Amino acid sequence: MTENQKILQKREEELDSDEEQNLLQKPKWVPISKRKEWEDVEPITQKDGPKPPCVVNYSDRYKETMNYFRAVLRSEEISERTLKLSKELLMLSPSYSVAYEFRRNCLFALNGNLKNELFLIEKLLDRLPKNYQLWHHRMKCVEKLNDYSNEMDFLARMMLGDAKNYHVWVYRIWLVKHFQLWDNELEFIEGELEKDHLNNSFWNYRYYVVTKSKTIPLETIYEQEFEFVFGHITKSVNNESPWVYIMNFIKILNKEQLKVLHDKVDELRKRHRHSMWPLFCLFTLYTKYLITEENLDNALTFAKYLGERYDQTRKKYWEKQIKIVEKQKQNL
């Protein structure tokens, strides 16, 4: 069993025991008002006014935890008890931004175990994988810990849940830049693209790695990327991701490179007559970079095919493009 699988199994076992608790209806929660260590604190209730809109129907547990937490935020007390309470609060109200800052203040001041904190964050992320505050909290903890050793495995686990989770990629982009972890990233993303070449997040991340890991001119990057990208396009000509990826480079290509690109795409057009992408790419080349009368005629034909058959959703767009190119022809 891999490390990741072990961790996932442990998580499932924990979830089962929570379920059991619920089934046996064993109330684990002791009201804070009944806890000795909170005797000296006066809870603060919420003042919602006489006729509030969007009234929240709180559970007793939620209400009481918030009442005590309000007192803590007011007093700004940093202690073991307030650290514990912040955890209870965040389990109930995991989007309460300020509570995370308060918790970090406690953790950092009391030298709390940040590695355990990362484990707690991941537990919460399992249920709430798109919670902005949790991801930000993790980033701040890892920054303070100055230790990224768990993070790649953590991200791998999150990707098992949803490889397109936007937060996963924002976090990785930050992590790799902050700790300069570029070395394995190209290999990593190539592997992911082998598994799923339709995942646009993968393509975007590849672009990031390839352009930001070293300072290489875009022209050199293009030469390196050409084979890789067309390898994928050839396997799946209707996949938008590699097409927009490679088309981004067109504006920096010289005449020689434009010709090579043109020939490659035209070959694909002949092999896949019903695909919109070779036509769209050639349309761009003919109307912006390889402008001749013959090419503009071809562009008009392609625009017609696209609007009427291969890209019908954008019919009106192609009708507009036809008018623009006709004018372009006139002005040649």
Place this chain on the structure above:
Amino acid sequence: MSKKEFNRRAHIEYFNLYLNMLPQPIQSMESNRMTILYFAISGLDMLGATDRIKSKEVIEWVYAQQIVPDSKDENKLSENCGFRCGPLFGCDYNPECSRTSTYTYDRAHVAMTYTALSILKILGDDLERIDSEAVVNATAKLQQEDGSVAAISGISETDLRYMYCSCVIYTFLDNWGTFDIEKATKYILSCQSYDGGFGLVPNGESHGGSSYCAIASLALMNKLDSLPDKDFVIDWLLRKQTIGFQGRVNKPPDTCYSFWVGASLEILGSYELIDYDQNEQYIFCCQDKLGGFSKWSRSKPDPLHSYFGICGLSLMDKFNLPKINPLYGFRDLTLERPKIQEETKENENEEKENEKKEKEEKEKEEKEKEN
């Protein structure tokens, strides 16, 4: 797919539910209470059902969430000023917005300030109780060195959503304070991806929501012309339509992008190039028969997708919905509201007649059974 009817009454009931309460299973959504209230209020406003809103009471409550400068020292914690999501912090109910004490952890959130101001404007309030200077100064302090904008003072979670919120705030209060427009513009442009759309942060994948925030912010700052190639952006936006609109390449469509991407196209003057029929079909397959819209068909509706589903339909200028202001995301308050009263009455009469017929038929059936 058959064309469905726009179920105005059901949507009114849906938003009315949230106007009145946030059910217990989503009690933790109270961190977003102001934005949920905004969806309910603006949703009802779009549906012409403002008679359901007790405007005066809502306005009072909204004002009570304003954090005003400290009564003893207006510079103390001045970065906290603006609006809270709700009375979470536990301060005294203060709709008069009189100066009181400020506290370290009692902080405004830029998205709550934006939605609070929007609610007040929709309900016709004159914004007189807003401490404009304090709000603008505090919001300006959220801008970071790189030009980006944070959500709350002290916590530097920054992304394009907060850029947008802050630009609307300055627009509503007609005061840009010390906000650095040049830096903000530079930051927004740095979020543009290689394919023309905008990511949530620099190097982020191009996304419909962040693209809207980028484009609307530039428009509000009067900086749309700083886009090096508008057509490039328009192309990206138009390609997001599959049937409805997707938020990212190779992802399924989702109701809310009919607004985010649609409004972006509207701002860039190219909305009329979309396929209206497909867009309408998609939004309708997400219409819930009990009211509201979901992100995908056959999933549960929620306030956000319900609201943006309606905004998405409004952009198409159909179903007797008022025209939306694409920069603000709510009804264009400068235009006259379309008349829907007769339509409602007509529908009501029709429904009453149908009910009568059904009743008569049932009675007939029962009589026949007895016989």
